[in-house]
Each structure stands twice: as structure tokens, then as C-alpha cells.
Amino acid sequence: MIKLAKKNLVWWAVIAAILFMILQVSCDLYLPTVTSNLIDKGVAENNIGYIWSEGLKMLGVAFIGVLAAAGNIYFAATQSQKMGKKIRSSLYRKIIYLADQDLDKFGDASLITRNTNDVVQIQNVMIQVLRMMVMAPIMLVGAMALAFVKSPRLTVVFLCSLVVLAVAVSAIMAFAGPLFKKLQGQTDKLNLVFREGLTGVRVIRAFNRDKYEQNRFDQYNNKYAKTGIHVFMLVSLMFPLMTFILSGTNVGIVWFGAKMISHNTLAVGNLVSFMTYATQILISFMMLSMLFVFIPRAQASASRINEVLDVKDSIVDPKEATEVKSDKSSLAFDHVDFKYGDSSKLALSDIDFSAKAGQTVAIIGETGSGKSSLVNLIPRLYDVTNGEIRINDTPIKEMTQHQLHKLISITQQKAVLFTGSVRENMQYGNETASDDEIWQALKVAKADDFIQEEGGLDAKVEQNGDNFSGGQKQRLAIARTILKNASIYVFDDSFSALDFKTDAQLRQALNKDEKIQKAITVIVAQRISTVADADLILVLNDGKVVGAGTHKELSANNSYYRAILDSQIKKGDDDHE
Numbered sequence: 001m002i003k004l005a006k007k008n009l010v011w012w013a014v015i016a017a018i019l020f021m022i023l024q025v026s027c028d029l030y031l032p033t034v035t036s037n038l039i040d041k042g043v044a045e046n047n048i049g050y051i052w053s054e055g056l057k058m059l060g061v062a063f064i065g066v067l068a069a070a071g072n073i074y075f076a077a078t079q080s081q082k083m084g085k086k087i088r089s090s091l092y093r094k095i096i097y098l099a100d101q102d103l104d105k106f107g108d109a110s111l112i113t114r115n116t117n118d119v120v121q122i123q124n125v126m127i128q129v130l131r132m133m134v135m136a137p138i139m140l141v142g143a144m145a146l147a148f149v150k151s152p153r154l155t156v157v158f159l160c161s162l163v164v165l166a167v168a169v170s171a172i173m174a175f176a177g178p179l180f181k182k183l184q185g186q187t188d189k190l191n192l193v194f195r196e197g198l199t200g201v202r203v204i205r206a207f208n209r210d211k212y213e214q215n216r217f218d219q220y221n222n223k224y225a226k227t228g229i230h231v232f233m234l235v236s237l238m239f240p241l242m243t244f245i246l247s248g249t250n251v252g253i254v255w256f257g258a259k260m261i262s263h264n265t266l267a268v269g270n271l272v273s274f275m276t277y278a279t280q281i282l283i284s285f286m287m288l289s290m291l292f293v294f295i296p297r298a299q300a301s302a303s304r305i306n307e308v309l310d311v312k313d314s315i316v317d318p319k320e321a322t323e324v325k326s327d328k329s330s331l332a333f334d335h336v337d338f339k340y341g342d343s344s345k346l347a348l349s350d351i352d353f354s355a356k357a358g359q360t361v362a363i364i365g366e367t368g369s370g371k372s373s374l375v376n377l378i379p380r381l382y383d384v385t386n387g388e389i390r391i392n393d394t395p396i397k398e399m400t401q402h403q404l405h406k407l408i409s410i411t412q413q414k415a416v417l418f419t420g421s422v423r424e425n426m427q428y429g430n431e432t433a434s435d436d437e438i439w440q441a442l443k444v445a446k447a448d449d450f451i452q453e454e455g456g457l458d459a460k461v462e463q464n465g466d467n468f469s470g471g472q473k474q475r476l477a478i479a480r481t482i483l484k485n486a487s488i489y490v491f492d493d494s495f496s497a498l499d500f501k502t503d504a505q506l507r508q509a510l511n512k513d514e515k516i517q518k519a520i521t522v523i524v525a526q527r528i529s530t531v532a533d534a535d536l537i538l539v540l541n542d543g544k545v546v547g548a549g550t551h552k553e554l555s556a557n558n559s560y561y562r563a564i565l566d567s568q569i570k571k572g573d574d575d576h577e
């Protein structure tokens with residue numbers, strides 16, 4: 001947590017909070033002495049003038065104490081909120097640039113918990129540190145010294161209470177600390193199940209699994225609640241325990257104090273102030289103990305946050321980037337092998353092909369054959385294991401990711417749209433695109449008709465684009481892709497949600513588009529009809545290229561391609577029957 005605090009502390013707010021706290025504690029420590037003077041010199045000697053002046057002094061000191069407390073709370077809260085904001089910001093920035101394999105390692109639910117719940121834990125503890133951790137030691141030492149001055153003999157009484165309190169609090173802490181850590185882990189699990197249920201709600205209903213999912217959620221929810229009850233029961237035990245020990249201490253002080261008063265070795269005022277100091281000492285001790293319970297909990301959160309922030313970028317930019325020519329597009333895979341993370345099996349092996357400006361490369365193959373893995377290597381979502389990929393004759397590892405991504409425009413297998421207007425979504429890859437250009441792209445993507453019906457470019461796109469059908473979302477994503485000026489356009493199974501007629505019309509329009517004609521198009525598809533016009537078709541099987549050529553060549557002599565072709569002709573016949 002210290003590492004996180006060092007990077008994100010707002011120093012001026014910390015210093016202001018500490019100064020205000022010192023002022024507040026000084027007032028709190030001075031008040032019992034004023035009380036004692038008021039009783040011994042004012043009340044006992046019936047000195048009305050003295051009572052007035054000390055009374056006003058008391059009010060003044062108490063008022064300054066209240067103002068100081070308000071100042072401390074203000075600056076402690078400012079520091080904690082600003083620190084939380086900085087941590088959330090750094091986390092978000094880190095997550096945006098995390099390589100896909102690292103994102104997969106943490107999982108969405110855990111990353112969300114780390115950016116919300118874990119940051120809140122640190123914020124809460126930061127406020128307490130700036131209040132209690134500053135207040136308690138000063139108060140403890142100050143009150144002990146002043147109490148000792150009032151009566152060294154009576155000090156023995158609260159020293160005994162302090163030992164009892166230390167034993168009780170340590171016992172509670174020993175149980176509560178690990179439970180707090182467990183609670184954080186269970187929050188992760190709960191969020192994971194909740195998120196899965198939320199995203200898969202339609203599947204759950206369609207498969208009648210609502211009871212099963214509800215039970216699964218309840219299981220984690222119960223575990224979380226059970227740990228929560230244990231932990232908070234333990235912590236709330238502190239307060240009655242503290243009251244009990246405090247009352248016992250006061251009884252002891254009054255008992256011995258009364259005897260000392262009867263022997264004229266202690267003044268009444270001193271006994272009253274002594275009791276206040278004893279209370280302050282025990283409260284300070286209690287505050288410190290509470291901090292030792294909460295700090296480990298925040299520590300667990302801090303390590304979870306650091307785990308993300310400390311991830312070494314697996315996709316690294318070169319120290320000195322090469323200038324990339326963008327006048328003539330080219331794409332080359334040079335004997336590329338690729339495997340995921342620690343997997344022992346290659347997902348792609350010996351992929352070797354090249355394409356020039358104006359050409360279309362199509363990739364076809366069974367599900368799981370490695371099509372998406374292959375296109376994900378082009379924008380360096382993953383790095384190749386062996387071999388090299390070159391764009392416009394420059395190895396992609398010699399460009400910065402920013403340079404590389406400027407050269408590529410991609411439509412993913414699952415269309416992703418953002419909340420906002422259609423115009424905002426379209427301008428995502430080309431901020432300066434005019435309305436005319438957007439309409440042109442929508443026309444090519446066969447999306448102009450339904451956008452017109454929806455009310456034009458200002459039409460709303462709801463969360464995940466849920467107010468559009470699957471096919472409409474695909475067409476919008478395709479329009480966004482072609483609106484961007486790029487050297488390579490990648491369509492990862494983007495035509496799958498379109499009907500045959502729209503698919504054919506869209507590809508025809510794409511072929512006529514000037515921008516696309518100057519670039520290279522990579523199309524991943526399942527249907528032969530989608531890839532038949534391509535200049536080069538790669539047939540993938542189990543991560544290997546088992547056929548490469550045009551539709552005519554492959555239909556004539558490639559058994560894998562023929563098998564796909566036959567199955568689709570057969571399916572087409574069946575569909576017509």
C-alpha cells in the first residue's frame with residue numbers, strides 16, 4: 001500500500017489534514033486541564049469571575065477543536081477522493097493497453113472489482129489513517145503525560161486496563177484480519193457470477209436454467225454474507241468490550257481517587273480531568289487497534305491493484321520506431337508460428353503468404369481451425385511465436401502500436417458498438433469524417449436504409465447496440481471499419497450475421513469502393529460464397545494452411561476445400577427442399 005500511496009498521495013492535502021489534526025488534539029488535551037482548574041480554583045473557592053473566564057476559555061477551545069476537526073475531515077476526504085481518482089485512472093489506462101492474454105488472465109469481473117471495490121477500501125483506510133493514525137499516537141502520549149502529571153499513582157490503574165484491552169483487541173484482530181482478506185476474494189467470485197448471469201440472461205431463460213443460476217448466485221451470496229456476518233460481529237464486539245473496560249477503569253479510578261481525596265493527596269478537579277485523560281488514552285488505543293484491523297484489509301486490496309499495475313507489457317513498442325510507407329499497401333506472413341500463453345500446442349504453424357494493394361485474402365476453415373487467431377496477429381493483439389509479419393514492407397514489431405493501428409481497420413467477429421449516436425460510433429476511427437462520408441460508408445455497408453428509418457445519424461445507439469439486430473450491428477461495424485482510412489481492412493467473420501443476398505450486395509459494394517480498392521482486404525468467413533471472389537483463399541485446418549489458391553484452383557484440386565464446398569452445396573439443396 002505504501003508503494004501505491006507514494007505514487008498517488010496529494011501531499012498538500014495530507015499536510016493540511018495533519019496540521020488540523022494536531023490542532024484538534026491539542027484542544028482536546030487542553031480541555032480537561034481547564035475543567036480541573038474550573039473545579040479546583042473556581043467552584044471549590046466560589047470564585048465567580050474565575051468560573052466565567054475559564055468557562056469562556058473552555059467554549060473557545062472547544063470551538064477551535066470543532067473547526068480543526070472539520071478542517072481535518074475536509075482535507076482527509078479530499079486526499080482520499082483524489083487518490084482514489086488517480087488510482088482508478090491509472091488502472092483504466094493500464095487495462096486499455098493490456099494485451100489480450102493478460103486480460104484473459106485476470107478476467108473482466110476481477111478487473112471491475114479491483115477498479116471499484118478495492119479502490120474504495122484504500123480510500124476508506126486513507127481517511128482513517130489521516131484521522132485516527134495521526135490523532136491516536138499524539139493523544140495517547142499527550143494524555144498519558146498529562147495524566148501522569150496529575151497523579152502518578154492513579155496512572156497504574158489505567159495501565160492495567162491498557163494491558164487487558166491490548167489482549168482483547170489482539171485476539172479480535174487475529175480472527176478478523178484473515179476474514180477481511182477472505183471477504184475480498186468472495187466479492188470477486190460474487191461479481192463474476194453476477195456478471196455472467198447478466199450477460200447470459202437470455203441464454204439462461206432459453207435453457208430454463210434460471211433456478212440453477214439463481215442457486216449458483218445464492219451459494220456465493222450466502223458465503224459472502226456468512227463471512228461478512230462473522231467479520232462484522234467480531235469488529236462490533238470491540239465497542240461493548242471497550243465500554244466495559246472503560247467503565248471498569250473509571251470505577252477503579254474513582255475508588256482509588258476517592259481514597260486519595262480523603263487523604264488530601266488529590267484535588268477533586270484533578271480526579272475529574274484524570275478520568276477524562278484515561279478515557280482519551282483508552283479511546284486512542286482502541287483507534288490504533290481498529291486501524292491494524294482495517295490496514296491489512298486495504299493491504300489486500302492494494303496488492304490486487306498493484307498486481308494489475310505491475311504487469312509487464314507483453315506487447316512492447318520498439319525503442320526506435322521505423323518510418324512506415326503508406327503509399328503502397330502490402331501484407332506478408334513469413335513462416336509464422338503462434339501459440340497461446342503456456343499452451344503446449346501451436347494454434348498456428350508455418351503460415352506463409354503475401355498480398356498486394358487491391359487484393360483480397362480470404363481465410364476459410366472449420367470452427368477452431370485458427371482463423372481469428374491469424375487475423376488477431378495483424379494488429380498485434382498477440383505476438384507471433386516464430387516468424388515475422390510485415391505490413392508495407394516493414395516488420396510490425398518495428399512500428400509503434402499507434403503506427404500499426406493507424407494502418408489497420410478491423411471488424412471483430414462480435415460487433416461492438418458504444419453508447420451514443422450513430423454519428424459518434426461512425427466517427428470512432430475517423431473523427432473528421434463528414435456526414436456525406438458517413439452516409440457513403442453506411443451505403444456501402446448496406447446500413448443506410450435502416451439508419452434513415454431510425455432517424456438519421458443522430459439516432460441513438462444503446463448499450464452494446466442492443467436497439468439494433470445482430471445483422472444491423474454487423475453492418476454498422478462494417479461501415480465504421482470502411483470509414484477509416486487504412487492500408488489493410490480486416491473483416492473477422494463479419495458477414496456471418498447477414499443473409500446471403502445482403503452478404504453478396506455488401507461485398508459487391510466493397511469491391512467498388514475506392515479506398516478498399518487501394519488497400520488489402522482480409523476476410524474470414526465460413527461460407528464459400530463469401531470467399532469465392534478472393535484473389536487468394538487460405539484453407540486452414542488445425543492451425544495449418546492445407547490449401548492456398550483461387551476458388552477455381554481449390555475447387556479443382558483441394559480435398560479440404562471441396563469438402564466444405566460439397567457440404568455447403570448439399571446444405572443449400574437441403575434448404576431448398
Ligand SMILES: Nc1ncnc2c1ncn2[C@@H]1O[C@H](COP(=O)(O)OP(=O)(O)OP(=O)(O)O)[C@@H](O)[C@H]1O
Nearest residue numbers: 104340343347365366367368369370371372373374
Ligand atoms: N484466448 C485463447 N487462449 C487460449 N487458446 C485459445 C484462445 N483463443 C482461441 N484459442 C484456441 O485456439 C484455437 C483456434 O481458435 P480460433 O478462435 O482462432 O479459431 P477460429 O477458426 O477463428 O474459430 P471460429 O470459426 O469458431 O471463430 C482453438 O483451438 C482455440 O481453443
